[in-house]
Amino acid sequence: MSGKRVLVAMSGGVDSSVAAALLHEQGYEVIGATMKLFCHDEDLPDRPCCSLDSVNDARRVCQSLGVPHYVLNLESAFGRDVVQDFVDEYSRGRTPIPCVRCNTFTKFRDLARKAEALECDWIATGHYARAIRGDLYRGLDHAKDQTYFLWGIARDVVRRLLLPVGHQTKAQTRAVAHRLGLEVIAEKVESQDICFVPDGDHVKIIRRELGADAPALQRGPFVLENGTMVGEHDGFARFTIGQRKGVPGGFAAAMFVVAIDPPTRAVVLGPREALLGRGLVARGVRWMCESPPGVGARVEVQHRHHATPVHAEIVRVDGDEIELALDAPLSAITPGQSMVLYDGERLLGGGFIESGTRASRRLELPIVA
Amino acid sequence: MAPPIYLDHAATTPVRSEVLEAMTPFFGARFGNPSSVHRWGRDARTALDEARSRIAACLKAQPDEIVFTSGGTEGDNLAIIGPWRMRRLHGRNAVVTSPTEHKAVLEVVHQIAREGGEERLLTIGTDGLIVPKSLTTLVDAQVAVCSVMWINNESGVVQDVPAIGAHARSVGALMHTDAVQAFGKLMIDVTVLPIDLLSMSGHKIGAPKGIGAMYIRRGTPFEPLFHGGSQDRGRRPGTENVAFAVGLAVAAELQLAEREQECARLGAMRDALQSAIMARVPDAVVHGACAVRAPHILNISVPGTDSESLLMALDLAGIAASGGSACQSGSVSPSHVLSAMGVSRSLAGAAVRLSVGMLSTDEDIARVCDVFPALVAKARRLAGAA
Numbered sequence: 001m002s003g004k005r006v007l008v009a010m011s012g013g014v015d016s017s018v019a020a021a022l023l024h025e026q027g028y029e030v031i032g033a034t035m036k037l038f039c040h041d042e043d044l045p046d047r048p049c050c051s052l053d054s055v056n057d058a059r060r061v062c063q064s065l066g067v068p069h070y071v072l073n074l075e076s077a078f079g080r081d082v083v084q085d086f087v088d089e090y091s092r093g094r095t096p097i098p099c100v101r102c103n104t105f106t107k108f109r110d111l112a113r114k115a116e117a118l119e120c121d122w123i124a125t126g127h128y129a130r131a132i133r134g135d136l137y138r139g140l141d142h143a144k145d146q147t148y149f150l151w152g153i154a155r156d157v158v159r160r161l162l163l164p165v166g167h168q169t170k171a172q173t174r175a176v177a178h179r180l181g182l183e184v185i186a187e188k189v190e191s192q193d194i195c196f197v198p199d200g201d202h203v204k205i206i207r208r209e210l211g212a213d214a215p216a217l218q219r220g221p222f223v224l225e226n227g228t229m230v231g232e233h234d235g236f237a238r239f240t241i242g243q244r245k246g247v248p249g250g251f252a253a254a255m256f257v258v259a260i261d262p263p264t265r266a267v268v269l270g271p272r273e274a275l276l277g278r279g280l281v282a283r284g285v286r287w288m289c290e291s292p293p294g295v296g297a298r299v300e301v302q303h304r305h306h307a308t309p310v311h312a313e314i315v316r317v318d319g320d321e322i323e324l325a326l327d328a329p330l331s332a333i334t335p336g337q338s339m340v341l342y343d344g345e346r347l348l349g350g351g352f353i354e355s356g357t358r359a360s361r362r363l364e365l366p367i368v369a
Numbered sequence: 370m371a372p373p374i375y376l377d378h379a380a381t382t383p384v385r386s387e388v389l390e391a392m393t394p395f396f397g398a399r400f401g402n403p404s405s406v407h408r409w410g411r412d413a414r415t416a417l418d419e420a421r422s423r424i425a426a427c428l429k430a431q432p433d434e435i436v437f438t439s440g441g442t443e444g445d446n447l448a449i450i451g452p453w454r455m456r457r458l459h460g461r462n463a464v465v466t467s468p469t470e471h472k473a474v475l476e477v478v479h480q481i482a483r484e485g486g487e488e489r490l491l492t493i494g495t496d497g498l499i500v501p502k503s504l505t506t507l508v509d510a511q512v513a514v515c516s517v518m519w520i521n522n523e524s525g526v527v528q529d530v531p532a533i534g535a536h537a538r539s540v541g542a543l544m545h546t547d548a549v550q551a552f553g554k555l556m557i558d559v560t561v562l563p564i565d566l567l568s569m570s571g572h573k574i575g576a577p578k579g580i581g582a583m584y585i586r587r588g589t590p591f592e593p594l595f596h597g598g599s600q601d602r603g604r605r606p607g608t609e610n611v612a613f614a615v616g617l618a619v620a621a622e623l624q625l626a627e628r629e630q631e632c633a634r635l636g637a638m639r640d641a642l643q644s645a646i647m648a649r650v651p652d653a654v655v656h657g658a659c660a661v662r663a664p665h666i667l668n669i670s671v672p673g674t675d676s677e678s679l680l681m682a683l684d685l686a687g688i689a690a691s692g693g694s695a696c697q698s699g700s701v702s703p704s705h706v707l708s709a710m711g712v713s714r715s716l717a718g719a720a721v722r723l724s725v726g727m728l729s730t731d732e733d734i735a736r737v738c739d740v741f742p743a744l745v746a747k748a749r750r751l752a753g754a755a
Binding site: 070 | 685747748
């Protein structure tokens with residue numbers, strides 16, 4: 001019996017519920033846990049994830065399986081590691097990716113520690129990814145693959161990670177939910193957006209955390225790449241690289257946000273071609289694989305969720321900083337987002353994008369529009 | 370695995386078989402509405418009146434001084450807001466309470482402040498007792514109601530309600546006590562006690578959840594919160610829950626009949642548990658140990674552990690206990706009671722409340738005396754390794 005106890009992180013959604021049910025069916029001693037990450041009583045009454053109803057759904061699923069369920073209060077750590085960083089990144093003119101930090105710090109570090117305290121040999125989640133012999137691979141259902149958000153997990157945690165739904169499609173997951181009688185959650189809508197951001201309105205969170213007078217929320221200029229001012233915006237935190245919405249019109253070609261400059265509060269605009277980058281610098285790099293690739297190694301890089309990866313060469317490694325030369329240009333390489341490296345299906349590692357460059361160091365090629 | 374052990378009697382208790390038996394006819398043949406004129410109505414009304422008299426007798430009160438409620442929270446709401454709404458019209462706009470009260474009192478007082486009343490909080494010493502000086506300073510001629518919990522639900526600390534009530538009344542304030550934990554543990558005789566209002570709850574004493582009672586001394590100004598009927602003399606309209614009222618009366622009588630013997634039994638078990646844990650975890654801290662404590666509650670913190678993990682480990686080992694105040698989602702936050710007693714955040718975050726009661730046996734205690742220190746040692750090893 002010992003050697004088979006598993007702590008399952010349960011959001012109350014179909015994926016983690018089915019994960020728990022499958023492990024229970026396979027004979028594991030399942031303990032369900034729902035993380036309480038922020039206060040439930042205001043702002044967020046109807047979120048598909050993290051709301052009080054979701055906690056109740058997770059508890060009901062556990063009750064129907066006959067296994068214990070606990071609510072873990074990780075509010076203060078989540079506030080520090082995820083929410084604070086989220087607003088700080090926006091005020092630095094970057095576009096944060098809180099799900100990665102939540103996985104890295106909250107779910108697979110803090111929760112993993114709780115699992116140790118409960119003498120669990122394994123921890124499990126409902127992620128679409130596959131953990132095989134200490135390595136992480138893309139979920140079998142590529143449309144649902146979530147490895148893009150999982151690169152920050154420590155290797156020793158991956159070794160005791162179970163991801164039961166990563167080996168099936170979403171449709172199969174729902175079918176399993178029905179087969180196991182988990183009707184409460186079988187057809188639940190997927191969680192969208194960021195769990196702690198009500199109505200996708202991240203500005204509201206920045207205002208709450210940093211105050212309405214935060215520089216990132218003050219008026220600033222729209223400028224072209226040559227410095228010409230072409231209008232005014234009401235806060236650079238409302239913009240991200242590649243964004244078109246909210247950008248002034250009247251140009252020959254459609255204009256996009258190509259850069260954000262916090263010192264001058266400028267949002268820089270350019271045509272679609274100006275978004276293309278051949279080089280990429282990332283920091284905070286962590287390796288998932290046993291022997292990290294070095295300079296000259298060929299990898300595949302993905303620079304946003306659902307983007308098609310491109311081939312690249314590692315041209316520089318300095319501590320946890322890495323520079324890549326891309327074989328094909330990527331559009332809207334966005335500081336603060338993740339770049340994740342793969343070898344086919346296998347996750348090699350990842351990092352936070354520091355910058356994209358028009359030309360790559362290796363090729364020194366001009367942009368071909 | 371050995372059968373699970375329930376050490377959370379301060380949270381709730383099972384319905385006693387005598388209570389269930391007494392209630393059963395009212396779910397069947399004796400289903401009448403006490404307000405009806407026919408025989409079914411008369412039968413229900415008789416049972417209700419009898420239950421009211423029996424509960425009154427348990428407090429040495431008059432039957433018309435008893436109001437049935439849905440439990441402790443409703444009783445606390447009625448007992449504070451009801452009189453305040455009347456008395457604020459006569460220059461008494463303030464309410465006084467302590468920071469170690471149950472949320473059912475604290476939130477009511479906050480609500481009164483939002484409605485234009487004045488909220489005054491007494492000072493709590495590190496022993497968990499109200500600092501007398503703050504009482505004499507804060508309870509004055511502007512005060513409508515002073516509300517102090519008799520036995521604290523988390524620490525078990527017993528407040529000197531007779532002395533507090535005597536002072537409150539000397540300045541014309543009404544005295545309310547939340548006696549949810551105290552009923553059946555302390556002798557309550559309203560003919561000699563300087564209190565005007567008291568709330569109690571059924572499910573802490575072997576009656577079902579959803580029933581409680583409030584004592585309102587005759588002549589106490591009171592405005593009801595609900596409107597729409599003359600039940601309970603208009604103080605609490607709505608068709609009475611006859612079955613549960615009967616159950617409450619039976620549970621209350623049993624509790625009083627067994628009081629002395631049961632308190633001695635519970636106190637002995639609690640003390641055995643405390644000394645066994647202290648012997649094996651000498652740096653553990655027992656909260657409220659410097660004051661008079663109720664016999665059934667042990668609130669203890671082990672430095673270097675956290676209550677969330679310890680409670681889960683206890684549950685997995687088959688032992689049911691509680692932490693601070695449980696929030697709606699079921700997660701545990703550091704207790705406001707211990708914080709008010711000056712307990713550090715880390716120590717308050719490690720607090721575990723073990724409460725013995727009707728289900729507890731010496732065998733239970735012996736097993737917990739073994740398991741608790743072992744789990745603590747394991748938790749500390751892991752915390753040290755992290």
